[in-house]
Amino acid sequence: MRGDHIEEGGLSGASWKVISPLSFLFWRGGDNVKQQTFVKDFRYFSGSKTLHITLYEEWPHKPFAPVLETPVRNGARVTFATAVSACRKMVESKSSNFPDGLSLATFSDGHDDGIKPDIDFDHYMAELQCRGSETLRDLIVSSLERGQKFMCVFYTVLIPWVADVAKSLQIPTTLVWIQPATVFDIYYYYFNGYEDEIRNAVDDPSSQIQLPGLPVLNGRDIPSFFSPASPYSFSLPLLRRHFEILNEETNPKVLVNTYDALEPNAVRAINRLDIQAIGLLVPSAFLDGQDPSDTSFGGDLFQSSKDYIKWLKTKPNGSVVYVSFGSISVLSKLQKEEMARGLLESGRPFLWVIRNIGNEENDEDRLSCMDDLRKKGMIVPWCSQVEVLSQASVGCFVTHCGWNSTLESLVSGVPMVAFPQWTDQHTNAKLIKDVWTTGVRVNMNKDGVVEGEEIKRCLELVLGDGERGEEMRRNAKKWREMAIDAAREGGSSDQNLRSFMDEIRRLSFATI
Incomplete structure (x- = not known):
């Protein structure tokens, strides 16, 4: 990871210099939520000759390989480290198309065949910390020995030991919060x-x-x-x-x-x-339109065709219900039956992502009304969510309220039926319903199941012609416009990121 002594760099149009060798280390681990969130906007660091990015644990279903093309195009050499199991899934999904200048390194997290549903997470996290701390320290030390100094380590939730390792090596850290x-x-x-x-x-x-x-x-x-x-x-x-x-x-x-x-x-x-x-960090084509070719996060863990896009384009504007519970949550058989009943009774076309554990459908998991479902809607094992939400025919998103799904719905201007499952999703559902007023929240029965009648009720509130539906659609449009304004050059998120990077730049000059 060598660099020339001085490289001319661009800060989104503002000229500045970066003295090489410099590098910025991104470290990712813990819960495998969607991770396009941060690296995209570090295109502004393209003046640094070497940008070193590492990803720990399972590669999430929306990683950031394609957005690394920007620093690569501007002369940076990028090394992307990920788990062996994640690399295998990337190859299987045929999504690992890396540009020249971007290299892939793999390491073992102790689960090269993937994390099993019945894993002991206490043991896994302890093992990850042990292996990860050693690997991170070796990476930083070996880079220093080659004359390549990391100026800041960026890390995310559930891996605080990254900051401890960096601190022991006297390298500043920044927490990237993905909720x-x-x-x-x-x-x-x-x-x-x-x-x-x-x-x-x-x-x-x-x-x-x-x-x-x-x-x-x-x-x-x-x-x-x-x-x-x-x-x-x-x-x-x-x-x-x-x-x-x-x-x-x-x-x-x-x-x-x-x-x-x-x-x-x-x-x-x-x-x-x-x-x-510093958000919202979604592909440019779906946000500010500055790069129409930037339509994918890439590196998906699951294969998908694009037949659903053709199907969506045949439907009237605002008519389709999109249902997805992300890359981790899997509904019980009973809850899927109730979801199916609610969708069918609503009488509206729908696109439903049903991801089975192991990506195989067992006979006992097959829904009793599958034939009726396929007549009325479309069921897929996976899809490009931002591309789906950007379709004019999509009028409602039934979502688990994962933060990235929530943001993608907001930036697409699509109202939501909030169906939270765990972690931050309950808080996100509160914000959707009561603060931003861009959706409704389902109510469970005493057994913790959302019944078909309740799902139908929520769909009618969001998609119907009543006052509440109109209000949610107006608010969804408002928040989309505000998101675009924040992300544009000179917008609040752009300015916040510029200010942060200026401080990192000053730090780099002070320590060289």
């Missing part, structure tokens, strides 16, 4: 004086809690990791360590995939932290 700023604040308050209040709200779903700078929350709006019944208890100690690290730093920085107008109070609620909103 909403509102959720970040809830965790911050929990670990900084509000633990009892939040615990009490979780124990009593009908109770309310008011945290500084946030909307009033009910117990069911709190992230599920706080629940005593959560099977992911390993996460809280890791999250606690994140906030301990931030409290230890003199100038802690957090980059969040949101935009100022979307969460104005949450972004500014915590005075001692420098929280910068």
